[in-house]
Amino acid sequence: QSVLTQPPSVxxxxxxxxxxxxxxxxxxxxxxxxxxxxxxxxGTAPRLLIYTNINRPSGVPDRFSxxxxxASASLAITGLQAEDEADYYCQxxxxxxxxxxxxxxxxxxxx
Amino acid sequence: xxxxxxxxxxxxxxxxxxxxSCAASGFTVSSDYMTWVRQAPGxxxxxxxxxxxxxxxxxxxSVKGRFTLSRDNSKNTVDLQMNSLRAEDxxxxxxxxxxxxxxxxxxxxxGQGTTVTVSS
Numbered sequence: 001q002s003v004l005t006q007p008p009s010v011x012x013x014x015x016x017x018x019x020x021x022x023x024x025x026x027x028x029x030x031x032x033x034x035x036x037x038x039x040x041x042x043g044t045a046p047r048l049l050i051y052t053n054i055n056r057p058s059g060v061p062d063r064f065s066x067x068x069x070x071a072s073a074s075l076a077i078t079g080l081q082a083e084d085e086a087d088y089y090c091q092x093x094x095x096x097x098x099x100x101x102x103x104x105x106x107x108x109x110x111x
Numbered sequence: 112x113x114x115x116x117x118x119x120x121x122x123x124x125x126x127x128x129x130x131x132s133c134a135a136s137g138f139t140v141s142s143d144y145m146t147w148v149r150q151a152p153g154x155x156x157x158x159x160x161x162x163x164x165x166x167x168x169x170x171x172x173s174v175k176g177r178f179t180l181s182r183d184n185s186k187n188t189v190d191l192q193m194n195s196l197r198a199e200d201x202x203x204x205x206x207x208x209x210x211x212x213x214x215x216x217x218x219x220x221x222g223q224g225t226t227v228t229v230s231s
Contacts, residue, residue, distance in 0.1 A: 033216070034213065034214075034216055034217075036213060036216065036217035036218075038156070038218075040156075045205055045221040045222065045223055045224055046148075046156065046205070046218075046221055047221070048210075048217060048218060048219045051210070051212060051213040051217040051219070052212075052213045052214075052216075052217070055212075055213075057219065087155075089155065089156050091156075091158075091217065091218075092216075093216055097171070097172070098169050099158050099160075099161060099169050099170070099171055100146065100148075100158040100161070100216070101158060102148075102155060102156040102157065102158060103155070104155055105155040105156070
């Protein structure tokens with residue numbers, strides 16, 4: 001059962017900007033644990049997209065950016081491209097569960 | 112090249128057991144944190160367990176007492192022994208490395224996944 005809440009889906013036309021929210025609580029994001037984001041194309045393994053709230057691993061386009069405020073975090077995709085169509089998950093640590101927690105997942109559709 | 116390869120998935124009856132293995136190359140599993148994440152058909156990602164480099168292990172409540180992690184440093188593998196399997200354990204199981212870049216809280220290398228199906 002996910003403890004981080006994301007919108008089920010977002011969509012946008014090519015070139016547009018979309019954002020995905022990730023809402024946690026006072027046992028995870030709200031007490032300062034970092035947020036990380038993953039992209040998953042159906043049928044493949046997840047790929048680390050953003051780590052420690054705002055950082056991009058080598059090879060991730062700068063169209064992807066992350067932010068965090070309070071008990072929430074956001075992933076923004078600017079200049080949306082067809083190849084960005086995938087599922088996106090946020091992830092953090094939960095001290096009540098003593099382990100990692102993932103968001104509910106958001107499907108991004110490029111119109 | 113840094114790589115993870117899982118094996119051991121398959122079809123098992125409810126109540127049965129299965130052992131998954133995760134073989135690493137390009138890095139040493141004993142020096143990093145290693146984690147297992149699963150994804151039920153059509154569902155999201157669910158954290159299952161983590162093996163800290165110091166030897167401590169932690170499990171999600173849904174598998175605690177039924178799943179056990181082990182590590183073979185000579186083979187550079189991390190195994191997940193799954194007992195008393197239930198239909199709800201049916202999923203693709205991914206092995207992943209927790210990166211020191213994010214204080215071992217994020218997963219930067221993933222295997223391709225191995226499918227576990229629990230059904231009679």
